Amino acid sequence: MTDTPYTPFDIVFVVGGTHGNERTGVTLVQHWLQNPADVQRQTFTTRLLLGNPEAIRKNVRFIDRDLNRSFLPQHVDGETAEAYESGRAREIAATLQSDRPGKRTFAIDLHTTTAKMGITLITNTDSVNLAIAADAQKRLPGARIYCFADSDRINSCLRAAADGGLGVEIGPIPQGVVRHDTLETTYGVVQEILNTLESFNEGNFAPPDPHLPVYLHDRHMLYPGVPSGAPPVFIHREIEGRDYRPLAPGHPIFHDLNGQVVCYEGVDTTYPVFINEAAYYYENIAFSLTRKMPLASLFASG
Ligand SMILES: [Zn+2]
Known part of the structure; x- marks a missing residue:
């Protein structure tokens, strides 16, 4: 692990509907847009974002291509540049970077799965992201950390456009529906990640246990x-x-x-x-x- 002091995050984006038929995140973002105090903390600003509005409207995963595989330059500017999701990726990347330089951004991207994954925190191998996932996991009994080595797959996802980020996968739940239990679970996961980021920013943050089990893709x-x-x-x-x-x-x-x-x-x-x-x-x-x-x-x- 790095010995570098942790640098606080200034803006935390909570994103729902990166996949338009994963309604839990959509519903929570819509709720928090009406109740923003629920997701604000003292040490950073929280912003709310709906990832793929057109796919949300149609209750489908995506329109032309998977938005969460669309953030590499070859997707945004290359031969798929005309796709609806490439345009959305350009807009979202600009939003996540609009206050740079000088501000550090973190993205919490909310997903659901039809698989029996329980609470899963998805991250790359960045040591800060892993430390935040590990700390959040301590607050979330039973949650697991699913990690991806550096690759186009992980670098093309939405949260790669921010300085730091975690994906949240909750399941099982069918596509296209909202359920009270998944909604409540995801609500709690977001609160604990925000609490972790608050502790991180305050410097009240222990390095992760090196023995903590992670699942490497x-x-x-x-x-x-x-x-x-x-x-x-x-x-x-x-x-x-x-x-x-x-x-x-x-x-x-x-x-x-x-x-x-x-x-x-x-x-x-x-x-x-x-x-x-x-x-x-x-x-x-x-x-x-x-x-x-x-x-x-x-x-x-x-
Ligand atoms: Zn998803």
């Missing part, structure tokens, strides 16, 4: 290719809903209605997440594989 598991005329396969009953539980080599992961089973062929035990996530069907992704490791080992190789 490894790769996606695609649905197996099915020859034309063969029956379709789907997630095996034995891993359905078992996000973050160990999956050993040889364990069943897919089957079909004829009883044909496909087993996991990796060499090491993995920890699958986003199992049977509805939003990933169009990309043929069945789930993602992670490696569970102590926080300190993320930095072991420098």
